[in-house]
Amino acid sequence: MKIMMTGFEPFGGESMNPALEAVRRLPERVAGAEIVKVELPTVYGRAGEVLEEAVRREEPGAVLCVGQAGGCSGILVERVAINLRDARIPDNGGRQPVDEAVREDGPAAYFATVPVKQMAAAIREAGIPAFLSYSAGTFVCNDVLYTLLHLAAREYPVMKGGFLHVPYATEQTVGKPSGTPGMALETIARGLERAAWAVVSQISEKT
Amino acid sequence: MKIMMTGFEPFGGESMNPALEAVRRLPERVAGAEIVKVELPTVYGRAGEVLEEAVRREEPGAVLCVGQAGGCSGILVERVAINLRDARIPDNGGRQPVDEAVREDGPAAYFATVPVKQMAAAIREAGIPAFLSYSAGTFVCNDVLYTLLHLAAREYPVMKGGFLHVPYATEQTVGKPSGTPGMALETIARGLERAAWAVVSQISEKT
Amino acid sequence: MKIMMTGFEPFGGESMNPALEAVRRLPERVAGAEIVKVELPTVYGRAGEVLEEAVRREEPGAVLCVGQAGGCSGILVERVAINLRDARIPDNGGRQPVDEAVREDGPAAYFATVPVKQMAAAIREAGIPAFLSYSAGTFVCNDVLYTLLHLAAREYPVMKGGFLHVPYATEQTVGKPSGTPGMALETIARGLERAAWAVVSQISEKT
Amino acid sequence: MKIMMTGFEPFGGESMNPALEAVRRLPERVAGAEIVKVELPTVYGRAGEVLEEAVRREEPGAVLCVGQAGGCSGILVERVAINLRDARIPDNGGRQPVDEAVREDGPAAYFATVPVKQMAAAIREAGIPAFLSYSAGTFVCNDVLYTLLHLAAREYPVMKGGFLHVPYATEQTVGKPSGTPGMALETIARGLERAAWAVVSQISEKT
Numbered sequence: 129m130k131i132m133m134t135g136f137e138p139f140g141g142e143s144m145n146p147a148l149e150a151v152r153r154l155p156e157r158v159a160g161a162e163i164v165k166v167e168l169p170t171v172y173g174r175a176g177e178v179l180e181e182a183v184r185r186e187e188p189g190a191v192l193c194v195g196q197a198g199g200c201s202g203i204l205v206e207r208v209a210i211n212l213r214d215a216r217i218p219d220n221g222g223r224q225p226v227d228e229a230v231r232e233d234g235p236a237a238y239f240a241t242v243p244v245k246q247m248a249a250a251i252r253e254a255g256i257p258a259f260l261s262y263s264a265g266t267f268v269c270n271d272v273l274y275t276l277l278h279l280a281a282r283e284y285p286v287m288k289g290g291f292l293h294v295p296y297a298t299e300q301t302v303g304k305p306s307g308t309p310g311m312a313l314e315t316i317a318r319g320l321e322r323a324a325w326a327v328v329s330q331i332s333e334k335t
Numbered sequence: 336m337k338i339m340m341t342g343f344e345p346f347g348g349e350s351m352n353p354a355l356e357a358v359r360r361l362p363e364r365v366a367g368a369e370i371v372k373v374e375l376p377t378v379y380g381r382a383g384e385v386l387e388e389a390v391r392r393e394e395p396g397a398v399l400c401v402g403q404a405g406g407c408s409g410i411l412v413e414r415v416a417i418n419l420r421d422a423r424i425p426d427n428g429g430r431q432p433v434d435e436a437v438r439e440d441g442p443a444a445y446f447a448t449v450p451v452k453q454m455a456a457a458i459r460e461a462g463i464p465a466f467l468s469y470s471a472g473t474f475v476c477n478d479v480l481y482t483l484l485h486l487a488a489r490e491y492p493v494m495k496g497g498f499l500h501v502p503y504a505t506e507q508t509v510g511k512p513s514g515t516p517g518m519a520l521e522t523i524a525r526g527l528e529r530a531a532w533a534v535v536s537q538i539s540e541k542t
Numbered sequence: 543m544k545i546m547m548t549g550f551e552p553f554g555g556e557s558m559n560p561a562l563e564a565v566r567r568l569p570e571r572v573a574g575a576e577i578v579k580v581e582l583p584t585v586y587g588r589a590g591e592v593l594e595e596a597v598r599r600e601e602p603g604a605v606l607c608v609g610q611a612g613g614c615s616g617i618l619v620e621r622v623a624i625n626l627r628d629a630r631i632p633d634n635g636g637r638q639p640v641d642e643a644v645r646e647d648g649p650a651a652y653f654a655t656v657p658v659k660q661m662a663a664a665i666r667e668a669g670i671p672a673f674l675s676y677s678a679g680t681f682v683c684n685d686v687l688y689t690l691l692h693l694a695a696r697e698y699p700v701m702k703g704g705f706l707h708v709p710y711a712t713e714q715t716v717g718k719p720s721g722t723p724g725m726a727l728e729t730i731a732r733g734l735e736r737a738a739w740a741v742v743s744q745i746s747e748k749t
Numbered sequence: 750m751k752i753m754m755t756g757f758e759p760f761g762g763e764s765m766n767p768a769l770e771a772v773r774r775l776p777e778r779v780a781g782a783e784i785v786k787v788e789l790p791t792v793y794g795r796a797g798e799v800l801e802e803a804v805r806r807e808e809p810g811a812v813l814c815v816g817q818a819g820g821c822s823g824i825l826v827e828r829v830a831i832n833l834r835d836a837r838i839p840d841n842g843g844r845q846p847v848d849e850a851v852r853e854d855g856p857a858a859y860f861a862t863v864p865v866k867q868m869a870a871a872i873r874e875a876g877i878p879a880f881l882s883y884s885a886g887t888f889v890c891n892d893v894l895y896t897l898l899h900l901a902a903r904e905y906p907v908m909k910g911g912f913l914h915v916p917y918a919t920e921q922t923v924g925k926p927s928g929t930p931g932m933a934l935e936t937i938a939r940g941l942e943r944a945a946w947a948v949v950s951q952i953s954e955k956t
Contacts, residue, residue: 201514210622210651210676227659237624237651245641255506259513262624263676298522299462306466307408309516315505415831417858417883434866444831444858452848469831470883615928669920673927712936713876720880721822723930729919 129161129331131324132188134179136195136268139170139220146297146316147194153317159328164188170268171221172213176230176275183279183287190242190288190327191276194320195269197293198300201309202257203319204293205244206264209273210237214266230274238277242290243330250326256311256319264291288331292323336368336538338531339395341386343402343475346377346427353504353523354401360524366535371395377475378428379420383437383482390486390494397449397495397534398483401527402476404500405507408516409464410526411500412451413471416480417444421473437481445484449497450537457533463518463526471498495538499530543575543745545738546602548593550609550682553584553634560711560730561608567731573742578602584682585635586627590644590689597693597701604656604702604741605690608734609683611707612714615723616671617733618707619658620678623688624651628680644688652691656704657744664740670725670733678705702745706737750782750952752945753809755800757816757889760791760841767918767937768815774938780949785809791889792842793834797851797896804900804908811863811909811948812897815941816890818914819921822930823878824940825914826865827885830895831858835887851895859898863911864951871947877932877940885912909952913944 135148154163166182168175183191197204211234213225244260251258264270273291280287298310342355361370373389375382390398404411418441420432451467458465471477480498487494505517549562568577580596582589597605611618625648627639658674665672678684687705694701712724756769775784787803789796804812818825832855834846865881872879885891894912901908919931 201508201516207626208622208624208651208677210653212621212653212676235649235651236653237622237649239624239626239650252509255509257505257508257511257513257515257517261677262626262680263622266676298464298518301408301464302459302462304464306464307516308464309408309514310464310518311505312519312522314521315519414833415829415858415884417829417860419828419860419883442856442858443860444829444856446831446833446857468884469833469887470829473883615922615930666923669923671919671922671925671927671929671931712878712932715822715878716873716876718878720878721930722878723822723928724878724932725919726933726936728935729933 129328130164130186130188131158131161131327132164132166132182132186132191133320133324134166134168134193136168136170137220140217142300144297144300145196146300146313147196147294149297149313150294150316150320151194153313154321158321158324161328163324168272169220171219172223172225172268172271174221175268175272179272179276180279188287189331192242192324192327193272193276193291195293198296199308200293200295202259203251204259204261205248206261206273206291206293207240207244208237208262209264209270209277211235211274212266213271219268230271231278234278238274238281240290241280242288242327244290246330247323247326250322251319254318254322256315258319261293288327292320336535337371337393337395338365338368338534339371339373339389339393339398340527340531341373341375341400343375343377344427347424349507351504351507352403353520354403354501356504356520357501357523357527358401360520361528365528365531368535370531375479376427378426379430379432379475379478381428382475382479386479386483387486395494396538399449399531399534400479400483400498402500405503406515407500407502409466410458411466411468412455413468413480413498413500414447414451415444415469416471416477416484418442418481419473420478426475437478438485441485445481445488447497448487448495449534451497453537454530454533457529458526461525461529463522465526468500495534499527543742544578544600544602545572545575545741546578546580546596546600546605547738548580548582548607550582550584551634554631556714558711558714559610560727561610561708563711563727564708564730564734565608567727568735572735572738575742577738582686583634585633586637586639586682586685588635589682589686593686593690594693602701603745606656606738606741607686607690607705609707612710613722614707614709616673617665618673618675619662620675620687620705620707621654621658622651622676623678623684623691625649625688626680627685633682644685645692648692652688652695654704655694656702656741658704660744661737661740664736665733668732668736670729672733675707683707702741706734750949751785751807751809752779752782752948753785753787753803753807753812754941754945755787755789755814757789757791758841761838763921765918765921766817767921767934768817768915770918770934771915771937771941772815774934775942779942779945782949784945789893790841792840793844793846793889793892795842796889796893800893800897801900809908810952813863813945813948814893814897814912816914819917820929821914821916823880824872825880825882826869827882827894827912827914828861828865829858829883830885830891830898832856832895833887834892840889851892852899855899859895859902861911862901862909863948865911867951868944868947871943872940875939875943877936879940882914909948913941
């Protein structure tokens with residue numbers, strides 16, 4: 129079995145993206161499943177295209193995309209992607225869409241198909257805070273999750289899809305206001321590994 | 336040269352104290368100075384007595400006490416200790432003083448004598464958030480810092496004294512409200528080491 | 543033209559609901575439109591039934607439901623309702639559904655059909671903080687918004703539907719942790735009036 | 750009996766100072782005592798001079814200075830002033846002192862002499878959040894409180910002195926990050942009136 133895990137390039141003036149750094153630190157295998165790592169550009173539309181190509185090439189059993197949610201204190205397990213692009217800052221390609229659809233022909237939203245509560249529990253059991261989240265925002269993170277779930281719904285009905293938002297790496301919080309939470313990259317990577325483990329466990333149980 | 340670093344026992348229902356855990360992880364020597372580690376009880380008065388005995392025995396060049404400040408996002412370098420005990424929760428000996436003096440014969444406050452700005456800068460240079468703080472509260476942490484600086488002012492005028500407050504360890508934030516910052520114990524320990532380095536540097540420069 | 547505005551009974555141990563209190567303080571007319579005020583029970587399913595009966599009776603041009611979002615600092619204009627019930631606390635009828643659908647036959651989500659950005663702008667122009675929100679949670683607030691938009695989609699295609707979340711009233715924050723934002727009930731009521739004004743303006747422009 | 754209450758001019762790019770606005774809204778008398786209102790410049794040293802002149806002229810029974818503490822959620826009753834100037838931003842006179850003393854000949858700190866716990870309780874009884882605070886910072890607010898308590902200690906031993914920090918007015922939070930607490934000016938003014946009431950009550954009891 130293959131689990132694809134994706135991370136984004138840095139954006140918004142940051143010199144690193146903790147999601148990408150943590151994905152890079154993941155082991156090659158989790159619970160017997162191969163971890164396929166993919167880097168996505170932080171660009172509306174283009175990120176989804178890169179993801180789609182990778183899915184067609186690798187045909188993974190599940191895809192877990194990972195993004196930075198600056199300001200959150202724990203790992204957020206996203207439950208919903210909405211059919212909306214609405215950017216407060218330009219993406220890395222300089223585009224800043226306002227109130228556009230991700231897919232003109234798509235429904236208002238998709239629910240993630242990975243076992244979100246088991247993932248959050250598995251992360252917490254490793255001593256890492258995790259929370260369910262009901263909005264992945266309207267920036268490129270949501271765009272990619274929507275695109276993934278749209279693709280799965282139409283062409284890969286067995287493939288599971290989900291998204292994890294991670295805090296700033298500790299070093300990113302230097303110079304930011306007091307109260308801004310951070311997390312060690314090693315801790316983030318361990319959390320992602322636990323989430324992948326929960327996904328593999330569920331898929332394995334069913335087969 | 337000896338630098339004494341102290342940590343407190345757990346309190347307030349927590350099963351660990353990140354200050355003590357991080358102090359335990361410190362190396363034996365920092366910048367050539369010996370690190371003498373001391374565990375303090377989280378008990379008004381008694382903590383200061385244990386500290387005073389250790390100072391008389393070891394005669395360190397500087398003392399850095401370390402305590403937990405649940406909810407802070409970075410390492411706090413304290414600048415002030417006040418002559419006040421006012422507890423919202425009982426200490427580990429069951430005492431909960433209200434509006435008492437630490438020392439009836441002492442002044443309203445003492446300033447820390449360690450190089451607080453250099454310590455904060457040294458911590459940040461290691462990629463760890465640090466902030467100056469102007470209140471160590473009115474619980475046992477403030478009590479110990481006041482007692483230390485009172486002792487230094489009267490009997491050990493060359494000995495430097497300071498206090499660092501550290502965030503919850505990441506694992507302590509599991510089950511706490513979303514938004515509660517944590518920090519990896521390894522990161523906290525690295526920050527303390529940087530602070531000790533700044534103290535040793537300043538003392539060395541002057542001699 | 544009629545604008546229906548709803549507020550919920552208190553829940554979660556609070557002795558008041560700032561949404562209901564603020565709705566009660568609204569004037570009888572806003573920008574020429576009649577304001578029809580409806581109190582909803584904080585009970586899954588039942589809240590939607592009461593709303594549905596009121597819609598059939600009054601046939602308003604728009605419905606703005608209002609709920610408490612303890613901890614937020616501004617008025618939140620909700621953009622999305624999802625087809626999910628997942629309660630951390632029991633509702634006022636003692637039910638605590640976990641991972642249920644609002645409507646088995648409904649889509650994953652609906653977008654609000656009121657002019658959300660104009661509403662937020664109108665509130666801010668009155669000196670009151672307002673933010674767009676992409677999740678109304680999974681408690682009774684989301685339940686009612688989903689039910690409203692489902693009803694509109696199927697039977698009242700011209701009727702606009704939306705939801706506003708409001709902060710704690712200032713008096714509710716006494717005894718809560720430092721940092722918990724509140725807002726004066728008068729300010730909340732003024733913000734709701736501005737939101738209603740933006741809705742009436744948009745409907746009027748189109749006719 | 751006279752109670753002097755002071756507020757500062759706006760600073761730090763704000764177009765208003767909620768402390769000054771709230772002081773202006775206070776009634777002429779509270780609990781039989783005359784309220785003397787004084788506006789202070791937000792300038793190190795000069796603020797204290799203006800205050801000192803007003804004290805010599807009016808000879809009040811108590812002085813309550815009031816300042817803005819942007820980001821706090823309740824009214825803060827300050828307990829301590831320290832002998833330190835350390836500015837992150839220039840004052841309104843363009844000065845930005847670093848690690849200076851307020852008074853070269855003064856002690857490290859003074860405790861406020863007003864009944865801080867009764868004041869906080871009186872504010873909360875009016876449905877307004879209030880907290881004790883152990884640091885008034887190192888900007889002009891602390892400077893004025895230190896100067897006041899230094900003056901009282903040396904020349905006006907019967908005169909009580911204290912300081913209240915207040916949140917942003919609600920309108921100031923528009924455009925600031927989500928989560929920034931505000932408070933209605935009417936609420937702030939009511940809280941200040943309650944604090945003055947507690948001060949008058951204590952003075953009256955003793956006479």
